[in-house]
Amino acid sequence: MPPVDPAALSPPPPSIGPRVRTVPPGEDRERLVCPDCSYIAYENPKIVVGAVVTDNLGRFLLCRRAIPPRRGFWTLPAGYMELNETTEQGAAREAMEEAGAHIAIDALLAIYNIPRISQVQMIYRATLAGPTLAAGTESLEVALFDWKDIPWDELAFPSVVWALHEWRTRAGQTGFAPGTNPPPPVEGL
Amino acid sequence: MPPVDPAALSPPPPSIGPRVRTVPPGEDRERLVCPDCSYIAYENPKIVVGAVVTDNLGRFLLCRRAIPPRRGFWTLPAGYMELNETTEQGAAREAMEEAGAHIAIDALLAIYNIPRISQVQMIYRATLAGPTLAAGTESLEVALFDWKDIPWDELAFPSVVWALHEWRTRAGQTGFAPGTNPPPPVEGL
Numbered sequence: 001m002p003p004v005d006p007a008a009l010s011p012p013p014p015s016i017g018p019r020v021r022t023v024p025p026g027e028d029r030e031r032l033v034c035p036d037c038s039y040i041a042y043e044n045p046k047i048v049v050g051a052v053v054t055d056n057l058g059r060f061l062l063c064r065r066a067i068p069p070r071r072g073f074w075t076l077p078a079g080y081m082e083l084n085e086t087t088e089q090g091a092a093r094e095a096m097e098e099a100g101a102h103i104a105i106d107a108l109l110a111i112y113n114i115p116r117i118s119q120v121q122m123i124y125r126a127t128l129a130g131p132t133l134a135a136g137t138e139s140l141e142v143a144l145f146d147w148k149d150i151p152w153d154e155l156a157f158p159s160v161v162w163a164l165h166e167w168r169t170r171a172g173q174t175g176f177a178p179g180t181n182p183p184p185p186v187e188g189l
Numbered sequence: 190m191p192p193v194d195p196a197a198l199s200p201p202p203p204s205i206g207p208r209v210r211t212v213p214p215g216e217d218r219e220r221l222v223c224p225d226c227s228y229i230a231y232e233n234p235k236i237v238v239g240a241v242v243t244d245n246l247g248r249f250l251l252c253r254r255a256i257p258p259r260r261g262f263w264t265l266p267a268g269y270m271e272l273n274e275t276t277e278q279g280a281a282r283e284a285m286e287e288a289g290a291h292i293a294i295d296a297l298l299a300i301y302n303i304p305r306i307s308q309v310q311m312i313y314r315a316t317l318a319g320p321t322l323a324a325g326t327e328s329l330e331v332a333l334f335d336w337k338d339i340p341w342d343e344l345a346f347p348s349v350v351w352a353l354h355e356w357r358t359r360a361g362q363t364g365f366a367p368g369t370n371p372p373p374p375v376e377g378l
Contacts (some may be wrong), residue, residue, distance in 0.1 A: 045270050045271075047233065082308075087309060133337055137215065151217065176366060178297065
């Protein structure tokens with residue numbers, strides 16, 4: 001039996017595509033560059049589009065997540081914006097994909113910046129435009145909740161809480177500036 | 190001399206990284222997938238952040254583009270949002286990079302969707318917070334224009350025109366909904 005080549009036991013180093021972090025000529029920050037062809041893989045923040053959707057009884061549409069992160073917790077219908085759609089089209093698409101819901105978008109409720117994960121969330125205010133709901137592949141179930149029955153302790157993300165409260169603040173209002181992240185809590189005195 | 194291998198004369202087909210357009214399991218649309226490792230290179234819209242900036246005489250800050258597209262035409266300080274910044278930080282960074290300008294952001298003036306090129310532009314209203322200006326590497330020159338002197342025929346993009354007019358519409362107002370793309374022109378009668 002020949003001696004084992006140690007290189008065959010370790011995973012190979014990444015050897016294809018953009019894989020070197022360096023400051024390209026004329027730029028001011030590190031980019032992910034392919035050392036073979038100099039292609040720069042620009043990385044930019046992603047947009048999440050979603051909506052606070054209510055029905056004609058004032059109930060709120062929530063989806064229980066079937067996928068990580070926060071599987072089993074409740075969230076707004078929302079997800080990554082796709083190529084060649086508008087933000088409004090994306091929010092309506094997500095409501096259909098995750099909750100089987102036709103929605104009518106009314107206003108931009110809030111914009112939340114989550115720079116830690118390079119995400120910008122654009123959350124619209126919308127109403128249910130049809131009677132049907134159906135859990136999509138990313139939802140365990142979908143449901144309509146009166147405000148007092150919202151499962152506050154089982155909401156998936158802080159921005160879900162922020163958006164629901166923004167909805168209450170803006171009830172009956174039009175032509176308002178979209179809400180933003182709440183200020184961080186004051187740390188003691 | 191051995192016969193020439195014909196394969197050595199043609200460029201090789203793309204042979205590394207995400208290069209196959211296919212619908213991955215559990216997805217509903219084509220993605221760019223690596224056939225070797227199944228890595229999915231998700232492609233999403235990019236955010237452009239910028240600002241309509243005025244000085245204390247009510248003049249508008251414009252930059253003459255040193256790079257394509259539309260080299261030589263005038264634009265707002267604006268550019269692609271970077272990782273790990275907020276939209277406001279990005280707009281301020283672009284004003285510094287392209288015009289050497291410290292700005293104070295006041296309100297979100299407009300959001301323009303350009304789905305053809307998968308771009309969402311977030312344009313803020315801001316004022317100059319310091320006296321200095323300096324053309325950055327992406328600007329041939331920077332200047333402050335009175336409204337009547339804006340080089341309307343030499344503006345780089347439709348959204349520059351839209352944002353400047355949105356600024357005029359909102360002059361003196363606070364707490365307004367951000368503007369959006371104007372309706373497409375009516376085609377005849």
